[in-house]
Amino acid sequence: MNEQADFVTEYKTDGTFFRKRLDRLTDGRVMCTLCMEFTPRNQLAPVKGDPDGAVKDICMPCEDKEQEVLRWKESFAGRKTFRVLITGSRTWTLTEPIYSILDTLLDYARAADRLMIVVHGDCRSGPDKTAKMWVARQNARSKGPSGVIDDPTAADWSQGRSAGSKRNKAMVDNGVDVCLAFIEDQSRGATHCAGYAEKKGVPTFRWHMSSGQVTAPPMGWLTRVPV
Numbered sequence: 001m002n003e004q005a006d007f008v009t010e011y012k013t014d015g016t017f018f019r020k021r022l023d024r025l026t027d028g029r030v031m032c033t034l035c036m037e038f039t040p041r042n043q044l045a046p047v048k049g050d051p052d053g054a055v056k057d058i059c060m061p062c063e064d065k066e067q068e069v070l071r072w073k074e075s076f077a078g079r080k081t082f083r084v085l086i087t088g089s090r091t092w093t094l095t096e097p098i099y100s101i102l103d104t105l106l107d108y109a110r111a112a113d114r115l116m117i118v119v120h121g122d123c124r125s126g127p128d129k130t131a132k133m134w135v136a137r138q139n140a141r142s143k144g145p146s147g148v149i150d151d152p153t154a155a156d157w158s159q160g161r162s163a164g165s166k167r168n169k170a171m172v173d174n175g176v177d178v179c180l181a182f183i184e185d186q187s188r189g190a191t192h193c194a195g196y197a198e199k200k201g202v203p204t205f206r207w208h209m210s211s212g213q214v215t216a217p218p219m220g221w222l223t224r225v226p227v
């Protein structure tokens with residue numbers, strides 16, 4: 001992988017990709033996508049073994065923190081968990097309401113002394129990526145174990161086009177407490193995942209976006225989240 005500091009690769013639904021310019025100041029500093037601090041290129045985490053000296057879009061302190069977070073996991077053994085499944089359309093770019101909902105659910109999980117596990121399909125865009133970044137930011141801010149774990153399950157696309165729905169079923173069948181779906185223009189993958197979760201008896205809540213308008217679940221849905 002040869003990723004330049006100023007660009008990040010975004011994948012489209014058809015498997016092709018484009019390079020998106022990162023937020024950048026006139027003095028050349030680039031925004032770390034985890035802590036959102038503007039960072040000089042030589043403070044960005046290097047891509048291991050890259051002969052061209054490529055860097056990631058996260059800073060070195062954030063990279064170190066990620067390593068620390070891996071060690072926290074050992075201290076979580078035996079804790080009661082609260083598993084939140086995030087699914088959604090890859091084209092869904094709105095990070096709100098996802099951040100504020102996850103913030104609220106984390107408050108609930110902490111009050112119930114449960115370890116929050118954020119389950120998602122590990123897509124490089126859309127709500128999966130938003131969920132992953134939300135977990136990373138919780139951990140980046142926390143001095144000790146934050147009580148939040150990222151649990152990505154990527155689809156194995158070499159298995160053909162059904163890989164996405166197989167992955168969705170596996171995420172639900174592994175056990176989740178609640179499913180939150182962010183669906184743009186009735187896209188198939190997220191619609192299927194939410195439908196499957198609901199069929200399996202998982203409390204499922206949907207946000208729909210069409211022509212830039214978001215429709216949220218009916219008021220009071222949070223009271224139906226089992227935590």
Ligand SMILES: [Zn+2]
Pocket residue numbers: 032033034035036037058059060061062
């Ligand atoms: Zn950072």
